[in-house]
Amino acid sequence: MPKELSQQSDARFSEPVPPALTNDCGTLYGVNALRLMGKAAFLCAARHARCDVVMAKADGIEFHRPVRLGEIIGVSARVVFRGRSSMTVLVNAFTEDPGEKDPAISGRFMMVAVNGDGRPTPISISDHCNAKDVHS
16 A cells, blocks of 8 residues: 555544543453544544445454553554455554553454445545555
8 A cells, every 4th residue: 555545544642541441450441442443443444535434343453461540542543455445444552651662452443435325335536546556
């Protein structure tokens, strides 16, 4: 995928982990981690497709290490594959621990561009990509 395409589609944000998002062990509850990652996948895919998108699948979710209460979690997402109406988005969640370079949580999300009726719609080829970037 061309560099300009992935930069166009990137999504990044950071949030503190408050008590409301943690489990009894004081770490980010898995469901809340998935919510943050799904938000990043949605933002990334919507920027890429420039239309409404929905999540069709989340898989390969791996919790590599805990994210603790009070830590800042940074979430980043990028489109790594584009089909006719679907996109595969890789999402990584990092803590701001300078000693850690690997993600605390990672996963893959399949997002689908949809029309006003909620039906899959082709992602238009615009100035941010060209015909050879489209995979079927």
